[in-house]
Structure formats: structure tokens, C-alpha cells
Amino acid sequence: EVQLVQSGAEVKKSGESLKISCETSDYDFANYWIAWVRQRPGKGLELMGVIDPYDSDARYSPSFQGQVTISVDKFIATAFLQWSRLQASDSAMYYCARLQRRYFDHWGQGTLVTVS
Amino acid sequence: SYVLTQSPSVSVAPGKTAMITCGGDNIGLKSVHWYQQKPGQAPVLVIYYDTDRPSGIPERFSGSNSGTTATLSISRVEAGDEADYYCQVWDGTRDYVFGPGTKVTVL
Numbered sequence: 001e002v003q004l005v006q007s008g009a010e011v012k013k014s015g016e017s018l019k020i021s022c023e024t025s026d027y028d029f030a031n032y033w034i035a036w037v038r039q040r041p042g043k044g045l046e047l048m049g050v051i052d053p054y055d056s057d058a059r060y061s062p063s064f065q066g067q068v069t070i071s072v073d074k075f076i077a078t079a080f081l082q083w084s085r086l087q088a089s090d091s092a093m094y095y096c097a098r099l100q101r102r103y104f105d106h107w108g109q110g111t112l113v114t115v116s
Numbered sequence: 117s118y119v120l121t122q123s124p125s126v127s128v129a130p131g132k133t134a135m136i137t138c139g140g141d142n143i144g145l146k147s148v149h150w151y152q153q154k155p156g157q158a159p160v161l162v163i164y165y166d167t168d169r170p171s172g173i174p175e176r177f178s179g180s181n182s183g184t185t186a187t188l189s190i191s192r193v194e195a196g197d198e199a200d201y202y203c204q205v206w207d208g209t210r211d212y213v214f215g216p217g218t219k220v221t222v223l
Contacts (some may be wrong), residue, residue, distance in 0.1 A: 104149075
């Protein structure tokens, strides 16, 4: 069974850095792009960017370009989302999802990030 | 960029049919995908490529897409169908776009 398991909730201060993870299993990691999606409290889904695990080609939505870094480690079948300097406005739930051509067929359980 | 519109909320009585719409410019020419998100849970794919259902999704969930509107229909609505529903398309260039979501309330 395909699984995406995300790292646990984080509480950070403004200005701190953070890297959250999305560990995948039971499929060929290199063959499916991974997406990161933000959901602020009470709001909708926002695509942050996608990455091709085969060659680490990452593409960012305009609102998130330069704000975060998406990466992968093929050897541990894990994707990452990273901030160098968090802001209060980064407080949200973050989901990773597997991209099946044009839609997202499997999702992680979410990582709640709180920035004070 | 491509914009999707959804009604903020839909209310439906148990046993009836809920219809959730997703509007966009010539959306009928695109493939539309739908996700269900229950409170406190991650989204779940319920319809892909307009009409296809992933394994495990009840036949009560169906989709259609034509002209400027795509529709997710939930027949014989149950209390457990209460959730937010999001449509999503690939805009044809490099962007995956989500609609703003529709909250379905079961009366």
C-alpha cells in the first residue's frame, strides 16, 4: 500500500529555520513527482511546488518562489520542505502528495507548523 | 493563471443528491479532479479525469464536465459525506490549480 508519512508538528519562532519531511513507501519513488500543499487555518488548498525525484527538478508556484526549498533524498525515498527564515504567516498545515500525471492520488497526513 | 470557482457551501438532506459545481473558462476542455477533506483529515481523491473513481470510493460519487462547469454529484447522501470538496485542474502549462472549496453540510 502506497504511504506518505510526514514528520511531526513543529512549534518555532519567527526567524528560525525548519525542514519537514515526507517519507514514502511501497512504490518506486523516482517515478512520481511529489507536491507540497499549504492549508492555512480555515482556508483552502494552495499548491506550493512540485519536484521530480528522478533528477530533483523542483518547480515552485509564483507565491512560494524564493520562500521555500523543496528537495528529495532518493536513497531514503523522502521529500523535504524547508524554510530558512520562518514568519508568522507560515503557520499552517502542510501536506505532501504524490502526483499521478495530473492529479494527486495519495496524500500525507499533514504536518502542522506553528510560528510565534 | 487559470481560476476555478466553487460555491462556498451546499446543504443537503440525508438520502438526497448533492451537486457541487466547479466553474472555469472552457473547463470542459480540461480534466477535472475532485478531493474530499473531512475535518482534521488530509484530502482524499474521490474523482479523477472528470468521471473516474479510485478504488474504495463509493459509486454514490460521480462526476461530469462540460462547457464552463464541472460537477461532482453525491447520491444518497450520508452524514459521513459532510466535508469540504475541492476541484483541481492542470492549467495546461505548468500549474496545478485548486478551486476554493465547497463545504457540504448534511442537514
